[in-house]
Amino acid sequence: MNFAEHIQAGKELLEKKDKTSLQRALFEFIKADEMADEIEMAKPQTLYYLALINYWIGNIVLSYQLAKRAEKSIDIAIDKSSINFKDMRTNLGENQIIDLISNIKQQFPTLINSISIENVEFNPHEIDFTMLDQMNNFNDQNDSEESSSQDKLSNQLDNAEKLDSYVVNTLTENQKRGILFGLILLAQADGEVHNNETHFLNQTANLLDYDIYDSAFEHFQSLGADKLFETLTTLDSKQKDWFIFTAFGMINADFKTTTEENQIIRVIFENMGITSEMLDDSISRLG
Numbered sequence: 001m002n003f004a005e006h007i008q009a010g011k012e013l014l015e016k017k018d019k020t021s022l023q024r025a026l027f028e029f030i031k032a033d034e035m036a037d038e039i040e041m042a043k044p045q046t047l048y049y050l051a052l053i054n055y056w057i058g059n060i061v062l063s064y065q066l067a068k069r070a071e072k073s074i075d076i077a078i079d080k081s082s083i084n085f086k087d088m089r090t091n092l093g094e095n096q097i098i099d100l101i102s103n104i105k106q107q108f109p110t111l112i113n114s115i116s117i118e119n120v121e122f123n124p125h126e127i128d129f130t131m132l133d134q135m136n137n138f139n140d141q142n143d144s145e146e147s148s149s150q151d152k153l154s155n156q157l158d159n160a161e162k163l164d165s166y167v168v169n170t171l172t173e174n175q176k177r178g179i180l181f182g183l184i185l186l187a188q189a190d191g192e193v194h195n196n197e198t199h200f201l202n203q204t205a206n207l208l209d210y211d212i213y214d215s216a217f218e219h220f221q222s223l224g225a226d227k228l229f230e231t232l233t234t235l236d237s238k239q240k241d242w243f244i245f246t247a248f249g250m251i252n253a254d255f256k257t258t259t260e261e262n263q264i265i266r267v268i269f270e271n272m273g274i275t276s277e278m279l280d281d282s283i284s285r286l287g
Contacts, residue, residue: 003032003042003046006032006035007028010032011049013025017056023132040077040081041081041252044073044092047069047073047124048070050125051070051097055100058132060108067101070093071098074093074094077092078092087279091248166239167238168208171208171239172234173216175239178228179243182228182268186247186251186264187250196253232268232271233271240272244282247268
């Protein structure tokens, strides 16, 4: 398993919210962070999920420390990146990280203000389930009295899955071809296809329940860019939201963004009628 697969496994466990699943989720996120060492573009995500799981198991100080480190890691990733683009911070998860930091400050102001926890050495992979053992609200999976702040964080995790479900149930076969063809162009933009990009493409095809080796897909690709753009413009607003995030996921799959990839994605978006303002609105809708 690569770091992204450990993240996904951890997210699925986190959503269950029972004690055993939360414990297992922590180990998945630790594995992801260990595998992401030396990969600056991956650190904001792995640190965020470490912060999030520690929040859920009651390790508030450690959660805050990790969230602040995740916030700083965005600047490091951008500084070391060969190219920057307008929505880079958003794609690195800055909004989620800031939301978590704000949530902790609002819920635990006395704790956060009474101790110095910034610029202090700590173990990001610390394993402590002491508070989890005392938290009764995780014992009943049907508990309907979770706090609004916890609901907000949970909803952030659910956003992508809900949009996935909508897209899977509404896309036509031709629209699926257009989306997958667009992802292939992005993967090939820099002259080489990374293993992670191939994996990302296959995962997307599996999600859409579409066989990329189908002769109909080969024929669609042979029709060229005009057919691609014509098809992608038929996506509705929610489908476009999903495609925007999926396209950015593809160009970040190999943890680097090239000039060629940025040029291709801009051409695709422009031909779909997606402006920079629409990109901002799309990102805002998904939080």
